Amino acid sequence: MTFLTLSKIQKSFGAVQVVRDFDMTIEKGEFVSFLGPSGCGKTTVLRMIAGFESPSGGEISIDGRSQANLKPNQRNIGMVFQAYALFPNMNVAENVAFGLKVAGKPKAEIDARVNEMLGLIKLDHLADRYPYQMSGGQQQRVALARALAPKPQVLLLDEPLSALDAKIRVSLREEIRMIQQQLGITTVFVTHDQEEALSISDRIVVMNGGRADQIGSPFEIYNRPATRFVASFVGTLNLIEAKVIDPAANRIAIGDQAITLREPLGAVKAGDTVSLALRPEAGSIAEGAKGDTALTGKVVSSNFLGSVIRTRMKVGDAVISFDMFNAPGLSPPAVGETVTLRFTASDLLIIRE
Amino acid sequence: MKTNRLLAWVAIAIGVVYFIVPLIGTFEFSLRMRRGEYSFDAYQSVFSDMQFRATFGYSMLMAFFTIIFGILLVVPTAYWVRLRLPQIRPVVEFITLLPLVIPAIVIVFGYLRLYNSSSFIPLTNSTSGTNALLMLSYITLSLPYMYRAIDTAMRSIDVATLTEAAESLGARWPTIMFRCIFPNVMSGVLSGAFITFAIVMGEFTMAALLNRPAFGPYLQLVGANKAYEPSALAIIAFAITWLSMGLLQLVSRLQKTAPRKA
Amino acid sequence: MNTANLIDRRKIVDWLGIAPFMIFAFMFLILPTLYLVTGAFFNPAGEFTFKNIADLAHPTILSAYWISIKVSVASSLGGAVIGFMLAWAVVLGGLPSWIRSGLLTFSGVASNFAGVPLAFAFIATLGRTGLVTLLLREWFGFNLYGTGFNLLSFLGLTITYMFFQIPLMVLILTPALDGLKKEWREASEILGASTWQYWRMIGLPILWPSLMGTTLLLFANAFGAIATAYALTGSSLNIVPILLYAQIRGDVLHNPNLGYALALGMIVITGLSNVLYIWLRSRAERWQK
Ligand SMILES: Nc1ncnc2c1ncn2[C@@H]1O[C@H](COP(=O)(O)OP(=O)(O)OP(=O)(O)O)[C@@H](O)[C@H]1O
Numbered sequence: 001m002t003f004l005t006l007s008k009i010q011k012s013f014g015a016v017q018v019v020r021d022f023d024m025t026i027e028k029g030e031f032v033s034f035l036g037p038s039g040c041g042k043t044t045v046l047r048m049i050a051g052f053e054s055p056s057g058g059e060i061s062i063d064g065r066s067q068a069n070l071k072p073n074q075r076n077i078g079m080v081f082q083a084y085a086l087f088p089n090m091n092v093a094e095n096v097a098f099g100l101k102v103a104g105k106p107k108a109e110i111d112a113r114v115n116e117m118l119g120l121i122k123l124d125h126l127a128d129r130y131p132y133q134m135s136g137g138q139q140q141r142v143a144l145a146r147a148l149a150p151k152p153q154v155l156l157l158d159e160p161l162s163a164l165d166a167k168i169r170v171s172l173r174e175e176i177r178m179i180q181q182q183l184g185i186t187t188v189f190v191t192h193d194q195e196e197a198l199s200i201s202d203r204i205v206v207m208n209g210g211r212a213d214q215i216g217s218p219f220e221i222y223n224r225p226a227t228r229f230v231a232s233f234v235g236t237l238n239l240i241e242a243k244v245i246d247p248a249a250n251r252i253a254i255g256d257q258a259i260t261l262r263e264p265l266g267a268v269k270a271g272d273t274v275s276l277a278l279r280p281e282a283g284s285i286a287e288g289a290k291g292d293t294a295l296t297g298k299v300v301s302s303n304f305l306g307s308v309i310r311t312r313m314k315v316g317d318a319v320i321s322f323d324m325f326n327a328p329g330l331s332p333p334a335v336g337e338t339v340t341l342r343f344t345a346s347d348l349l350i351i352r353e
Numbered sequence: 354m355k356t357n358r359l360l361a362w363v364a365i366a367i368g369v370v371y372f373i374v375p376l377i378g379t380f381e382f383s384l385r386m387r388r389g390e391y392s393f394d395a396y397q398s399v400f401s402d403m404q405f406r407a408t409f410g411y412s413m414l415m416a417f418f419t420i421i422f423g424i425l426l427v428v429p430t431a432y433w434v435r436l437r438l439p440q441i442r443p444v445v446e447f448i449t450l451l452p453l454v455i456p457a458i459v460i461v462f463g464y465l466r467l468y469n470s471s472s473f474i475p476l477t478n479s480t481s482g483t484n485a486l487l488m489l490s491y492i493t494l495s496l497p498y499m500y501r502a503i504d505t506a507m508r509s510i511d512v513a514t515l516t517e518a519a520e521s522l523g524a525r526w527p528t529i530m531f532r533c534i535f536p537n538v539m540s541g542v543l544s545g546a547f548i549t550f551a552i553v554m555g556e557f558t559m560a561a562l563l564n565r566p567a568f569g570p571y572l573q574l575v576g577a578n579k580a581y582e583p584s585a586l587a588i589i590a591f592a593i594t595w596l597s598m599g600l601l602q603l604v605s606r607l608q609k610t611a612p613r614k615a
Numbered sequence: 616m617n618t619a620n621l622i623d624r625r626k627i628v629d630w631l632g633i634a635p636f637m638i639f640a641f642m643f644l645i646l647p648t649l650y651l652v653t654g655a656f657f658n659p660a661g662e663f664t665f666k667n668i669a670d671l672a673h674p675t676i677l678s679a680y681w682i683s684i685k686v687s688v689a690s691s692l693g694g695a696v697i698g699f700m701l702a703w704a705v706v707l708g709g710l711p712s713w714i715r716s717g718l719l720t721f722s723g724v725a726s727n728f729a730g731v732p733l734a735f736a737f738i739a740t741l742g743r744t745g746l747v748t749l750l751l752r753e754w755f756g757f758n759l760y761g762t763g764f765n766l767l768s769f770l771g772l773t774i775t776y777m778f779f780q781i782p783l784m785v786l787i788l789t790p791a792l793d794g795l796k797k798e799w800r801e802a803s804e805i806l807g808a809s810t811w812q813y814w815r816m817i818g819l820p821i822l823w824p825s826l827m828g829t830t831l832l833l834f835a836n837a838f839g840a841i842a843t844a845y846a847l848t849g850s851s852l853n854i855v856p857i858l859l860y861a862q863i864r865g866d867v868l869h870n871p872n873l874g875y876a877l878a879l880g881m882i883v884i885t886g887l888s889n890v891l892y893i894w895l896r897s898r899a900e901r902w903q904k
């Protein structure tokens with residue numbers, strides 16, 4: 001059931017177009033992340049949904065109702081800002097109560113709802129604190145409770161975690177996801193952190209230069225990137241240039257090693273160059289590793305990253321990284337050593353813009 | 354948003370009318386001295402008045418001394434409070450704000466009783482004593498502005514580190530004060546100085562009650578006796594204020610753009 | 616023993632450092648004030664008495680206080696309201712930025728343009744032969760002074776005082792309005808609040824300390840001002856500073872100690888406005904660092 005529809009949204013600031021042909025539908029109760037580099041227009045789209053900016057073209061509708069003529073305070077949307085934006089002159093309980101109070105709800109109902117919300121974010125004991133007396137993580141949880149208290153139809157979060165430190169970021173994002181699922185609220189979450197987007201979203205929109213490059217589940221986005229941009233932006237990725245040997249047989253060569261691709265090459269001729277993508281975690285150099293394809297190269301570096309060891313090897317002109325899990329007793333390959341990387345041919349993706 | 358901007362323009366328009374009309378009115382009035390045509394006669398009359406020159410010069414001189422002694426009093430104090438006695442900061446700040454609370458006329462009333470000819474420090478007995486008292490009263494009046502300006506400038510430099518660095522190089526305290534601290538808080542000192550200048554040039558109460566031939570009482574006298582000269586004087590006074598505030602802004606702008614020397 | 620000595624010496628040096636300032640403040644700020652305050656409770660013969668204070672109830676004196684308070688309240692409230700509007704217009708009204716810098720520069724000048732010249736300016740504008748008075752008559756056939764308006768009255772003085780009150784407010788409120796974060800506005804809006812609700816529940820409470828503080832400062836400012844009023848009206852307008860001025864000059868009250876009481880009354884009123892400010896501020900500071 002489609003709940004939030006963005007159709008052909010355009011937005012220009014003066015002569016600069018920052019959002020183009022943005023098209024998507026979001027289901028009721030879905031958690032969608034907008035992922036993309038700084039300046040790609042994520043915030044702008046979010047602010048158009050909230051009503052702080054009006055689109056230069058296209059239409060936004062929520063639950064079948066066009067939002068074009070609605071002001072932000074008529075839309076019944078919850079929003080969480082990057083910099084918390086709690087009202088400094090109100091304590092936690094008053095902040096959470098604000099939306100209900102301006103809606104003229106009776107006091108008993110407000111109190112009950114505030115308690116329920118504070119319970120939800122587990123901050124009952126801080127109801128009397130003022131924003132300056134709380135940590136960033138606590139403030140952001142209050143901001144979440146404040147946004148949820150009036151039971152909005154859509155929840156918008158604009159990089160709510162980016163001002164927090166790494167540990168809190170992880171625990172809070174899980175908390176947000178849990179609360180979202182518990183309430184079943186339709187949510188749009190803006191981030192430029194791919195791990196964040198991958199870990200908590202139902203679907204991800206990867207944005208680039210004001211456009212949605214790809215929309216899909218985290219699994220699809222990660223494993224089947226549709227464009228070179230998506231492939232390079234999400235996860236670490238080897239981008240390898242290869243020479244076509246025999247288009248009919250899907251044969252290509254990396255350096256002087258020929259391999260057969262699973263995916264059809266399409267309209268190319270022998271001697272053309274194609275771009276291939278391979279995730280570092282797709283292959284292994286262990287003895288007896290599985291895989292129908294192998295590449296042999298010389299190790300140029302090997303970095304210990306904690307749970308994984310990232311090794312780079314040279315095959316012809318191409319440098320290919322691969323990861324192996326750390327284990328006691330495992331000896332990382334030495335620089336200069338010759339190793340053979342085995343992987344499944346279908347993990348090698350052809351990137352065509 | 355549209356209505357917002359409209360309201361903003363309306364507010365500004367009201368402000369402009371309120372502030373510009375009296376200035377235009379004053380200027381127009383100052384030109385009316387010659388019957389039937391506009392002329393600068395009033396200005397000529399003002400500038401050729403010996404009294405004008407004398408009182409203006411007197412107030413300039415007073416402003417000069419007030420600024421010098423005010424700086425000598427405030428800079429070391431602000432420095433010392435920041436460096437050694439941060440705990441009494443609130444007290445010092447409170448004192449510096451007192452002149453905004455106690456009306457000037459009350460303060461000078463107190464002076465007249467405390468330092469008159471029959472008191473233990475008979476400052477008003479001699480002309481030089483009265484001049485000194487007037488200068489001290491001007492320092493009092495400008496204290497809130499002077500202290501704030503200098504203290505703000507000091508906040509932006511790290512007084513403690515600067516002092517330690519100088520001490521480690523073997524500098525003695527006059528050297529520290531005049532070579533390290535003063536140059537670094539120059540912007541604050543100058544802002545304070547310009548405000549003080551504006552205050553002293555226009556001040557009336559203190560000078561009138563201490564019976565000194567300053568510019569303020571002269572203005573009042575002209576106002577009571579002449580028709581067109583007061584407007585000319587008001588325009589001149591406004592120009593002086595504008596000049597000192599303009600210099601003040603210039604200094605603070607230069608300060609912002611100038612690279613900070615270590 | 617030795618170290619204790621050193622510490623003591625250091626402490627003494629510390630205090631010596633601000634001795635000049637303290638001596639200055641004591642001699643030229645605190646002592647003169649105390650002298651008047653205590654003097655208010657003695658009669659010329661040096662006996663303790665409340666008579667001076669009681670004598671303040673004389674109709675002339677009472678009405679002087681009353682007019683002073685009225686003018687100060689009106690000009691500070693007027694200054695606060697108009698100053699707030701102007702500061703709001705340049706910070707949040709979406710005006711071009713040169714208007715902002717122009718207004719701030721002008722306010723810096725106008726807030727210091729007080730005293731005698733200010734009186735001249737208003738006489739030249741709104742006096743009997745002032746420009747506005749003449750233009751109103753010639754262009755609109757409107758006789759300003761026919762309506763009972765008088766520059767030397769409560770209304771005239773209030774309008775004149777506002778010339779320096781408004782700019783002061785603008786100077787202090789502009790940075791305060793800059794401190795209102797855009798996100799607060801947006802957060803309240805998306806939670807369903809109207810513009811009015813935003814200002815009532817968030818904007819004004821946050822601005823309250825600076826708004827209130829400045830208004831009380833303006834009040835004290837106007838209450839103690841004498842030069843403008845004196846130049847405007849000579850001693851014909853009966854306000855406290857002018858009464859005190861006349862008393863200092865010529866003992867018009869025929870009792871020097873009553874003059875002290877008059878001064879004490881002024882200190883009490885400006886002092887009270889500051890106590891009020893500090894109290895309001897501490898209430899507001901519940902939510903501040
Ligand atoms: N009010 C505005 N006026 C003019 N340009 C704007 C305005 N708001 C945003 N932009 C421009 O639009 C583009 C997209 O901005 P937006 O804030 O949506 O990016 P973003 O994806 O949220 O980036 P970030 O991750 O840094 O928050 C940027 O180039 C920005 O400079």
Ligand SMILES: [Mg+2]
Binds near residue numbers: 042158159
């Ligand atoms: Mg953004």
